[in-house]
Amino acid sequence: MILNGPGISYTEPDIGSEFVPPLPEHPREAIVKLCEHCTNRLLHRDELLGYEYWSFAEAATDEQAEVLCKMKMRRPYTLPEMVKLTGMPEADIEKMLDDMSYTGLLEYNWENPERAKQWVLPMLVPGSAEFLNMRVSQLEEHPVYAKFFEQASKGPLSKATPMVSPGGAGIGMHVIPVEKAIDAASTSVPIEHIEHWLDKYEGKYAASTCSCRASRRVMGEGCADDPADWCIAVGDMADYVVETDRGHYVTRDEVYDILRQAEDNGFVHQITNIDGENKIFAICNCNVNVCYALRTSQLFNTPNLSRSAYVAKVEKDKCVACGRCVEVCPAGAAKLGQKLCSKKAGGQVPEYPRQELPDATKWDHTKWSPNYRNDNRIETHESGTAPCKT
Structure with missing residues (x-):
């Protein structure tokens, strides 16, 4: 059993390894530094991994990599702050930031009192790994991104998952039960309802490509689902996915149609919870056969990584x-x-x-x-x- 060798299979078949060439004899220094800057520190590793190196090498120029290394992870920067940080002319740095956002190395929002646009260097997962996989044309041109997502959603979490407390602790996803299955009792917390999140982000919804479905399909392990439109971005993330050609705006009624289709297919509603219980980025409708979040919690036997606040029990007198x-x-x-x-x-x-x-x-x-x-x-x-x- 190879737990941390070529391919980093973690006891699973090493799918997608054909998309990762051997490391070059002289790796690009800026890309190596970017890998060190962005990689998950939980493994305490100083090893340069092929899928990570080649993904960043294909996604970023050396100049872009140097700018990314100046940014702290998950810390928002406005345009004036980026000018000060890099010393670059405003027009030049703004174009670079938008170019990297289109690729998926950065995300952006307007979450400040002035509603000024601000750019964020995201985590690998959830974050840049998904964004690199969400535009199908880009993924097909750079299939190494698929391997990047498959591994970044697994290897770095191998040591963290046993420590995750109920609710995901902001690391994984949080399962939201089917709305009609929750009794409206005093114990039914608002954040456990899809309706709560649709109300919170009223009028700001976008249907986007499911990065898990798209990634697995590129590696020959997809499912029968069309990857398009299964993920529902909300709030500023809806604007981001539309403006970067990852999705399109949808109405609330169209969101309901997607949710109903998902429930008819037995898919799992999941939300991101990396910023606490009062904010989400999206509502995912996950197929257990290809979903990386569900895969990680099941592979490592750590259900807290994607659990719900509800437990299903059989009513013996009604069971047939x-x-x-x-x-x-x-x-x-x-x-x-x-x-x-x-x-x-x-x-x-x-x-x-x-x-x-x-x-x-x-x-x-x-x-x-x-x-x-x-x-x-x-x-x-x-x-x-x-x-x-x-």
């Missing part, structure tokens, strides 16, 4: 074993063949296997589930079920 919950559960948690009740004295039922969690256990690669994609498709416990589910 139709199997619908088994078919749509993205994590394979629901299975047929369980005895939910017993006629024996005391009503005791068998104890079924429960997944071990990292809350009170030392977590390393021996606890991972590299075969999660196949295991999650197992719909019946070994005890079996009747030929007729009902």
Whole structure:
């Protein structure tokens, strides 16, 4: 098992490695520095990784790389601040910032009292890895971006995921349950409702390409979904994806249509939560077969990375074993063949296997589930079920 070698497969097939050439004998110094500046510090690595080097090498000129190295990660800079930081003429630095935003190395917003445009150097994931993959024409021209996203959403998180607390801790995604499934009780927190976020960003929605679907398709492991329009950017992010040719504005009714299609297909609603509970960038409608966020939490057996605040439970008196919950559960948690009740004295039922969690256990690669994609498709416990589910 190679956990940190060529390809960095982390127990999974090393898909997309054909898009990563060997490192050059004399790597571009500015790109090497950019890799060091942007890479995830959780691995404490000083190793130059091929997929990271070639992605930045194809995405940035040396001059752009030098400017990016001057910017602190996730710290917004207005145009006057960038002029002061770089010493470049205003027109020149503004054009460079917009060019890098179009590529996906930067994002921008207007989140300040003056509503002045400001540019941000994002994290790798969620951030620049997605942006590099969201314009299909760009991705097809530079398929190494697909490998970059596939690895950046996995390797750097291999050590962090066991430490993630419930709710994602701003590292992963946060699952939002289907709206109609949540009872409007006092315990139903507003931020757990899609309606809450649509109200908060009223009139500012854009449908954009799903970077996970697009990335996996380029590497030959896509699904039947068309990557277009599954991700719904909100607020300033909606303007960013439209202005950089990554999506198009949609109405609230069109958002509902997308959400209904997603629910009909058994997709998972997820929101970004890297800036706390009062702000999101997008609502994703994720297919468990290709979603990198769901993949990471399942591969490393760390459900906190993408969990919901709600837990689904079977109402025994209403269950007719139709199997619908088994078919749509993205994590394979629901299975047929369980005895939910017993006629024996005391009503005791068998104890079924429960997944071990990292809350009170030392977590390393021996606890991972590299075969999660196949295991999650197992719909019946070994005890079996009747030929007729009902």
